[in-house]
Amino acid sequence: MRIFLIIYVFVIVATVTILGFRGSLSTKTPLEVFPDMDHQAKYKPQSENDFFRDRRNDRPIPAGTVARGNYLNQQAVFSEDFADKRLGDTALLEGKDAEGNFIAKLPLAVSYELIEQGRERYEIFCTSCHGSAGDGNGVTKPYGVLAASYHDDRLRNETDGYLYDVIMNGKGLMYGLKDRLSPEESWAIVLYVRALQLSQNAGADALTAAQRSELGF
Amino acid sequence: MANVFPKWVNTIPIKVIAAITLLATAVVLGVTYYATPKYTRVGYAPTQPVAFSHALHAGQLEIDCRYCHTFVDRAAHSNVPATEVCMTCHSMVRQDDPQLAMVRDSYESGEPIPWVRVHAAPDYVYFNHAVHVNRGISCVECHGRVDQMEVVHHAKPLSMAFCLECHRNPEEYIRPPEEVYNLAWERPETKEYDEEAIAFVHDWKVNPPQSCSGCHR
Numbered sequence: 001m002r003i004f005l006i007i008y009v010f011v012i013v014a015t016v017t018i019l020g021f022r023g024s025l026s027t028k029t030p031l032e033v034f035p036d037m038d039h040q041a042k043y044k045p046q047s048e049n050d051f052f053r054d055r056r057n058d059r060p061i062p063a064g065t066v067a068r069g070n071y072l073n074q075q076a077v078f079s080e081d082f083a084d085k086r087l088g089d090t091a092l093l094e095g096k097d098a099e100g101n102f103i104a105k106l107p108l109a110v111s112y113e114l115i116e117q118g119r120e121r122y123e124i125f126c127t128s129c130h131g132s133a134g135d136g137n138g139v140t141k142p143y144g145v146l147a148a149s150y151h152d153d154r155l156r157n158e159t160d161g162y163l164y165d166v167i168m169n170g171k172g173l174m175y176g177l178k179d180r181l182s183p184e185e186s187w188a189i190v191l192y193v194r195a196l197q198l199s200q201n202a203g204a205d206a207l208t209a210a211q212r213s214e215l216g217f
Numbered sequence: 218m219a220n221v222f223p224k225w226v227n228t229i230p231i232k233v234i235a236a237i238t239l240l241a242t243a244v245v246l247g248v249t250y251y252a253t254p255k256y257t258r259v260g261y262a263p264t265q266p267v268a269f270s271h272a273l274h275a276g277q278l279e280i281d282c283r284y285c286h287t288f289v290d291r292a293a294h295s296n297v298p299a300t301e302v303c304m305t306c307h308s309m310v311r312q313d314d315p316q317l318a319m320v321r322d323s324y325e326s327g328e329p330i331p332w333v334r335v336h337a338a339p340d341y342v343y344f345n346h347a348v349h350v351n352r353g354i355s356c357v358e359c360h361g362r363v364d365q366m367e368v369v370h371h372a373k374p375l376s377m378a379f380c381l382e383c384h385r386n387p388e389e390y391i392r393p394p395e396e397v398y399n400l401a402w403e404r405p406e407t408k409e410y411d412e413e414a415i416a417f418v419h420d421w422k423v424n425p426p427q428s429c430s431g432c433h434r
Contacts, residue, residue: 008239015247022256025370030258040340044296054389056329104398125423129306140276174304180287 044081092183095168097163107185118192121185125177134196147174150193151200163190254374262370263333267319276364280355282356282398289356293345297332300324335369336360343434352423353391358383364400380432384425388414391423
């Protein structure tokens with residue numbers, strides 16, 4: 001019995017020493033206890049695929065095609081009286097009119113919800129470089145990102161279409177965000193940038209009398 | 218008649234029973250402790266090809282999760298960012314850092330960075346990120362404090378029991394939708410908040426599936 005107990009304790013100590021405790025960090029791939037059907041022959045986003053030479057499951061979009069489900073409602077496309085409005089809409093998609101000039105005003109109906117949507121997207125995608133007030137003082141400034149301030153006369157007088165183009169395609173050192181923002185979201189950001197510009201450059205005469213007395217002029 | 222069996226034989230049954238009990242207890246405890254995802258998965262922290270730190274980018278620089286994991290609130294799959302997203306900053310920040318050589322090469326050649334996947338649901342499970350994050354379930358419930366991790370590790374078991382634990386009582390985990398990306402948010406420990414959460418689940422008709430076909434379609 002004594003021998004049994006010694007072996008027993010030894011085995012337990014050995015197991016705990018080798019296997020460790022729950023939650024300890026390890027670089028070993030997790031053991032799959034029952035791997036049945038964990039890995040099926042199906043395609044999941046961003047996974048590997050041995051069929052293609054570059055082994056990527058997500059295929060690059062060939063030029064001149066539109067990814068299924070991206071822009072158009074499938075049912076509408078395959079109905080008889082389909083007329084493509086969205087793809088030909090250069091104002092919405094490129095911020096330019098038919099002649100290729102930037103449009104002056106955004107092509108969406110303006111509402112408070114749109115500004116709020118713009119604020120949400122702005123805080124995700126722009127604040128780290130341009131700062132929440134749009135003055136170019138984002139957290140990355142000390143590390144060498146010299147983002148522009150929106151509060152100068154040139155940018156105040158630029159068209160909405162131009163700002164849209166900067167967001168989508170970038171300008172100079174700034175990369176475009178075409179891959180990460182839909183046209184509607186970008187227009188919402190343009191609207192919010194306009195609101196920011198106004199917030200830093202509003203004259204006292206733009207306020208109502210009540211607001212002015214509240215501020216003490 | 219002489220004694221055929223010596224006296225010590227009398228204790229054999231007790232010893233055998235004791236040994237079997239000890240062995241059984243050890244095996245049961247060992248299996249419950251080690252053979253579940255709480256041990257096999259939690260703590261998995263593979264070495265990534267680039268020493269990318271969430272503690273620096275998401276924690277210290279406070280970049281929103283959606284700057285990189287852009288589609289987490291719009292799609293089932295939460296994408297790992299393209300190299301271009303890193304280059305939006307690293308074309309200006311640390312342009313010559315050898316740690317970032319792979320990022321620059323990848324951007325020039327178009328070959329993706331071979332990130333090692335940490336979390337993976339088995340192929341027979343349908344999981345949808347957008348459904349969860351848009352309904353007030355934060356990343357922290359399933360991924361832990363990623364914004365404090367130098368190297369991402371598997372923080373929660375993501376087993377079926379884990380999913381169901383929340384699906385049965387969503388009001389214990391739900392938070393205001395605007396706090397979903399703020400992993401540091403702490404649930405107020407007050408009765409009012411508990412009632413608010415129950416009301417939220419009721420008013421928003423939050424109804425997580427508990428039937429098998431909800432997750433195994």
